[in-house]
Amino acid sequence: MTAVNHSASAASAPSRSARRRPRGTARQSRAGVAFVAGYVLLLIAFGILPTGYAVYFALTNAGGTFTGLSNFIDTAHDFRFMDAVGHVALYLLFWMLSLVVFVVTLALLLHRLSSGTLSRSLRFLYYIPGALAGAASVLVWLFMLDPTVSPASSLLGALGFDTFGEVIAPGHLPLLFTIIAFWTGAGGWIVVMYGALNNIPTDVMEAARIDGASSWQTAWHVQIPMLRKWIVYMVILAFAGGTQLFVEPQLLSLASVGVAGRDYALNQLTYDFAFELNNINGAAAVSVELLVVSLSAAAVFVTRSRFFDAD
Numbered sequence: 001m002t003a004v005n006h007s008a009s010a011a012s013a014p015s016r017s018a019r020r021r022p023r024g025t026a027r028q029s030r031a032g033v034a035f036v037a038g039y040v041l042l043l044i045a046f047g048i049l050p051t052g053y054a055v056y057f058a059l060t061n062a063g064g065t066f067t068g069l070s071n072f073i074d075t076a077h078d079f080r081f082m083d084a085v086g087h088v089a090l091y092l093l094f095w096m097l098s099l100v101v102f103v104v105t106l107a108l109l110l111h112r113l114s115s116g117t118l119s120r121s122l123r124f125l126y127y128i129p130g131a132l133a134g135a136a137s138v139l140v141w142l143f144m145l146d147p148t149v150s151p152a153s154s155l156l157g158a159l160g161f162d163t164f165g166e167v168i169a170p171g172h173l174p175l176l177f178t179i180i181a182f183w184t185g186a187g188g189w190i191v192v193m194y195g196a197l198n199n200i201p202t203d204v205m206e207a208a209r210i211d212g213a214s215s216w217q218t219a220w221h222v223q224i225p226m227l228r229k230w231i232v233y234m235v236i237l238a239f240a241g242g243t244q245l246f247v248e249p250q251l252l253s254l255a256s257v258g259v260a261g262r263d264y265a266l267n268q269l270t271y272d273f274a275f276e277l278n279n280i281n282g283a284a285a286v287s288v289e290l291l292v293v294s295l296s297a298a299a300v301f302v303t304r305s306r307f308f309d310a311d
Contacts, residue, residue: 057284107193293310
């Protein structure tokens with residue numbers, strides 16, 4: 001009888017815990033919903049709804065009549081469109097290569113310093129430029145690139161640049177925009193990569209040292225592969241941001257009185273369509289094209305890198 005009672009009480013214990021578990025699960029669910037509700041509302045208000053609005057304008061004319069892909073075709077036939085595509089593509093090439101190579105390299109070198117005042121100071125210095133807004137950083141660089149007032153005027157003179165117009169010649173713009181973007185945005189990614197490197201298990205690093213791996217071999221065969229998802233994440237966001245190039249060429253165009261061009265980038269072209277030509281539908285079409293390109297590139301990066309695979 002005692003054994004039977006013991007078995008019954010043991011059987012009833014899980015049932016009581018099972019009855020209690022949904023209550024805790026419900027509380028966790030409510031907490032999770034409350035935690036993400038603010039983000040979801042902002043995403044809908046400032047992401048999904050504007051995107052749907054842009055798609056509507058891209059597929060209709062000024063009278064609201066459905067026109068299919070005619071706005072996309074018309075903007076693609078604009079004499080400035082392909083030049084803007086080429087400018088943005090060249091800038092993206094420079095920007096992505098410099099970001100991946102230099103950010104990962106600097107993060108690895110910073111990680112070699114381990115801890116200490118020098119490491120903390122460098123992380124702070126890397127991050128500081130990112131605190132500047134995009135327009136403010138461009139204004140700083142407008143000052144730096146003018147040989148008549150720049151503190152680096154001797155360097156500019158040694159490179160053969162005596163005037164501001166020579167520095168910002170159209171052929172130099174992709175490299176200049178890459179330097180500005182790297183100075184502004186790379187520091188934060190260096191800090192992120194440094195944190196990711198600190199999360200690599202110490203026993204993995206110790207095993208590499210015991211196997212006789214050099215610093216280069218450890219970085220190439222251990223650290224960089226374990227940074228793969230962070231690198232892909234950086235590339236996706238950098239690509240999406242790079243396609244939105246606008247502030248740098250726009251301010252440079254104003255400062256150079258049109259030398260840099262008001263239609264250098266695709267976002268400048270959408271601005272011109274919307275506010276100079278009063279062609280909101282054409283501007284929306286170019287914007288939707290940029291969205292599709294960014295989403296497609298992100299999908300390729302995610303699937304080819306197995307971003308969501310469990311390690």
